Amino acid sequence: MTIAEFTSQFEELLMLGKGQLTPDFVLKDSMNWDSMAIIETISLIDDHLDIEISTERLIGCKTFGDILNLLRDKLN
Numbered sequence: 001m002t003i004a005e006f007t008s009q010f011e012e013l014l015m016l017g018k019g020q021l022t023p024d025f026v027l028k029d030s031m032n033w034d035s036m037a038i039i040e041t042i043s044l045i046d047d048h049l050d051i052e053i054s055t056e057r058l059i060g061c062k063t064f065g066d067i068l069n070l071l072r073d074k075l076n
Contacts, residue, residue, distance in 0.1 A: 001048035001049055003071070005048075006044070006045075006048070006049065006071070007064075009048075010041065010044070010064070010067075013032070013037055013040055013041065013044070014030045014033060014037065015032050016030070021064055022064065022065075023063065023065030023068060024063055024065060025063060025064040025065075026062060026063055027061065027063060027064065027067075028062070038055060038058055038059065039055075041058060042055065042058060049074075051071065051075070053070065053074070057070060058070075
């Protein structure tokens with residue numbers, strides 16, 4: 001899975017329209033960013049990118065860009 005594919009899947013998870021998700025997108029601004037979305041995001045990352053992210057690390061992300069940076073750090 002590429003970052004673009006992850007972005008598309010994450011948009012679906014948050015029920016956003018295609019292209020609405022930018023690195024500056026503030027996660028708490030989405031009504032759908034809740035504990036279930038966090039668990040689903042961890043599962044998505046683990047299943048498709050084979051990266052383990054702790055709940056605490058993901059909760060610490062304030063923007064979608066923070067998540068992308070976390071993924072890039074883990075991939076490198």
